[in-house]
């Protein structure tokens with residue numbers, strides 16, 4: 001900062017605020033490191049012969065949003081549950097990371113292609129009987145058409161789908177969807193009741209639009225809500241306080257009552273349904289909730305108890321957002337912060353140098 005700007009700031013009032021003062025005449029470099037409580041800072045300054053008056057400001061509470069909150073999708077709940085400051089930064093301050101351009105397709109673009117591909121496949125096939133009746137050659141033709149459709153949808157968003165790279169990506173889509181359908185053939189009879197259906201859901205005063213990847217209706221009239229995932233996913237992210245992956249729980253509480261929710265993990269070598277169900281036998285390898293190890297650990301005995309608990313937790317997360325809750329409180333400490341875009345704004349890294357991320361200041 002130029003000396004004229006510094007002087008002008010210093011003369012702007014009796015208390016020019018400095019949220020971080022890295023160095024300066026008579027001021028220790030650790031003056032305002034956020035992990036230090038007031039007594040620590042004052043003692044350090046006194047030890048260095050500096051007289052200063054400190055005032056503290058709690059910034060754990062932002063202003064409440066005006067009127068009813070709408071929009072934001074399920075991401076708003078995911079961010080607010082993971083860390084209230086993350087939700088506040090992303091949806092009230094509209095803070096965003098600057099994306100780094102890279103050649104080819106990134107993981108998100110690849111995941112989107114898989115979503116488009118499977119949506120196209122099921123729009124054409126529609127139910128398990130038709131899937132079972134397809135010959136290998138007919139199935140290959142369905143997959144080729146679906147990959148063409150996925151490419152046509154995504155081409156306007158990227159130039160990475162042409163040439164040899166595009167051919168390889170097309171072949172990868174066909175192969176991966178074929179592997180996925182081998183797992184779907186193991187299921188009891190079902191029909192795909194909805195693909196990418198939009199719903200409006202409200203929790204704790206926040207209304208969001210969600211888009212469900214897929215809802216299946218089983219022969220016995222039960223419904224299964226599926227969310228395609230190409231990356232990591234785990235049931236434990238839905239359970240207990242502050243569910244970190246709230247999409248499926250939110251869908252489960254939507255207008256069609258669900259009897260099972262599951263990630264459809266579409267990943268080479270790891271194709272699986274990962275979820276929870278009201279009763280056994282709804283999806284391959286998905287336990288009834290009574291048998292699930294995570295649910296047992298958290299004392300969730302039945303499907304209805306799970307849905308009631310989810311409703312309560314999601315209402316609490318929505319109410320926190322509506323109240324302006326902006327605490328720096330990552331749910332799983334450094335693990336939650338690892339891939340967060342808001343580290344610069346929350347300054348948790350500075351706090352980490354004074355102790356564990358997410359821990360309390362001993363001095364405050």
Ligand code: SF4
Nearest residue numbers: 083086337340346348
């Ligand atoms: S980096 Fe961690 S503490 Fe900071 S906003 Fe993100 S999750 Fe919260």
